Structures are given as structure tokens and as C-alpha cells.
Amino acid sequence: MKHKVQLLADRFNTIISVWENVECISLNEAALGDTLDPYFAVIFDVFYRDSIPNPEERCKMFGNDISAFETSHQGTKDRFLVGNKPIRMEYKSIEKIDTLVTIVDKKLESLWFIKDSGTYSYYRLAHGTILFSRTGWIDTIRQRLSVLGDDFWLQMRQIYQSKMEHLLNDLGAAFFQQDDFNYLISASLFIKTACLTLFCINHCFEPSHRAYYKQALSLPILPPAFHTHLDTFIRFDAEITRERQYSLAQLIAKDIVAL
Secondary structure, three states, rough: OHHHHHHHHHHHHHHHHHOOEEEEEEHHHHHHHOOOOOOOOOOEEEEOOOOOOOHHHHHOOOOEEEEEEEEOOOOOOOEEEEEOOEEEEEEEEEEHHHHHHHHHOOOOHHHHHHHHHHHHHHHHHHEEEEEEEEOOOOHHHHHHOOOOOHHHHHHHHHHHHHHHHHHHHHHHHHHHOOOOOHHHHHHHHHHHHOOOOHHHHHOOOOOHHHHHHHHHHHOOOOOOOHHHHHHHHHHOOOOOOOOHHHHHHHHHHHHHHHH
16 A cells, blocks of 8 residues: 555544444555556545434544545535545445345345345455454454355346346347447446356456456456457457447357356
8 A cells, every 4th residue: 555545544544433333444445556547546435333423524524634525415425635635435334234245145035136236335345455343343244245155146147147148139239220329338238247247157246347357357267268359349449340349249148158
């Protein structure tokens, strides 16, 4: 972690950890990259019981040097700057987190509840850098997420694989109709859902969109030609015609279904 980022992490950890209802504070991996990267942000997940200070109180607590403070409509997210460093705070009720984790490890009949939101929230629970833990609650959550059964991953695969096949049909329809707008939408959703299916096959939670490409290519179980097909599919190149791209999508889907 860069020195300036460590100082910010320590600063806000010290401020927030004294709030009596805060159970855990974690730092998102977006803070671990180059501070000059346009994607860079210092993102904190703050897990709490019952309630936390309101936005006005939080703004005052964070210091006089913050600027451009704004909060979401429900007050569950704050955004502001410290100098030129973007800071994001996301406040999450542990009661809701417990419910979400119970769905994936004990109540698979309720998977429909998360099928549209994906597994990124679980990824953040499992991979954030823990800055503060009051009781060890986060350790219990991570243990539960580390031993999810095959039934969970199989059902999630089936959900995303079905979506992938549906989007492939949409892509084909847009191609034959020369519908550029829906072709672009279908192509982006298709490749995302193809990667989601591969994450499930490999028993991995999906990362942030920024990390999709790198992490998808590093999965241990992949179709033999996936690297080449993916690189060609996403290229903005006049040589990659819509016809060729659609053919590649068909190959990608076929190879994933065969795994």
C-alpha cells in the first residue's frame, strides 16, 4: 500500500472505529493500485449494527480538509476528496449482510434474490483488507463464504449460463437486423455473463468490472482457446467484423457450456 494511502486508511479508520455501532472496517482493493490510475479510489466498507452518525455529523468528523462532500439519497454512501484523492465510504448493515450470506450457505431456494445483483458483494466481503474488527464477526462471515457447497456454485452457473445463451440469441438477432444499438448492449452483457459463468465454474466470486479481464484470464478452468477468443472479441478493430465477432461469441458460449 502506498504511504499516502496508508495515511488516509489510518486516519479514517481512527475516526470511524470509535463509533460504537461499527463492527468492522475494510479497505477495497481499488486503493492498492497506482494513485495516478483513473480508476484509483480509497473505498471503505463500514459494517455496522443498528445505526451510525448522520451525514452532517459524519462530514464534520472527517475533518476540515475534505471537499466536495456528497451522500447518497439513503445516506448509505459518502463521497468526497482529500486533496486530489477520491474517498468513498459505503455503510452496510450487518443484519443485511447476515441475510445475504445465509442465502448462499443455507437457503439456496432464495438464490433468485441475488441472481440479478451477482456475487460482487461477497467478493468484497471475502477480499477487503481488514482495518478494524470489533468482535470477529467478519472472520465468521469469511469462513462461511469459504466453504460454500457445490450446489450453490452449480445453481449460480446454471443461472448465468442460461443468461449467456439468451444474450447470445439477442446478439444474433441484433446482428441479422443490423441493429447497432442493441448489438452493442448485447455484446457487452454477453461477454460479462460469459465471464460470470466461468467464475462460478471455478468457484470464485466476481470481482469489480475493472478486474474482470485479468481475473477471468487467470482462472484455472477455462476453455482451451478462451484467451484468444476473448482478446479478439473485445478488440476495436476494423478487421473484426460484426459477423466474425458474432461467430466468436458462438464459439465462446459453446466452449463454456462444454466445461
